[in-house]
Amino acid sequence: AQSVTQLGSHVSVSEGALVLLRCNYSSSVPPYLFWYVQYPNQGLQLLLKYTSAATLVKGINGFEAEFKKSETSFHLTKPSAHMSDAAEYFCAVSGPFSGGYNKLIFGAGTRLAVHP
């Protein structure tokens, strides 16, 4: 079965420090991979998307992620954290799973805190 694992439910960094949020997936078919961000009491906003065109994907707000097939990973990084980056981040995989196409399967999320 397809699944997404996000290591670390809470990550805390100092402002200006590197942000690294980990995501590993399992999929029986070549996946599409996504990172979404969610601010309190809001919907999900797309940060970036992997579609096999390039293994290093650049997204909005300075975030990027690298697809590593051998490690089944899609970790999210940002060189320098900003206070406004504090939010919940979700990794997700989609594909023709379980009879419904384009179904998104989410990880449990990682809450990022940024300290001054």
Next chain:
Amino acid sequence: EAEVAQSPRYKITEKSQAVAFWCDPISGHATLYWYRQILGQGPELLVQFQDESVVDDSQLPKDRFSAERLKGVDSTLKIQPAELGDSAMYLCASSLEGTGDTQYFGPGTRLTVL
């Protein structure tokens, strides 16, 4: 920029009552999704429409939940009767048809069942 609209944003109800949520997808998006997000967890798909047809409702508790998209545009999700365990964020998303298409999410409806 086009957005997915949802209403209401917040709903408080008592158990055994009926509730309904509405979603208007981005114009031209054939596929519409309803997700439930329990506090502290990732969203889970409840039902997926392709135009007016349901293509995946395997996780929809059909004894109390129903969803429709009669004209293939906007959609309504209903719960009757509501239970305490239904307290969650209900998210609607839409996409163009096709595997791998980006799903765009609305702001969600926060349901509290007392």
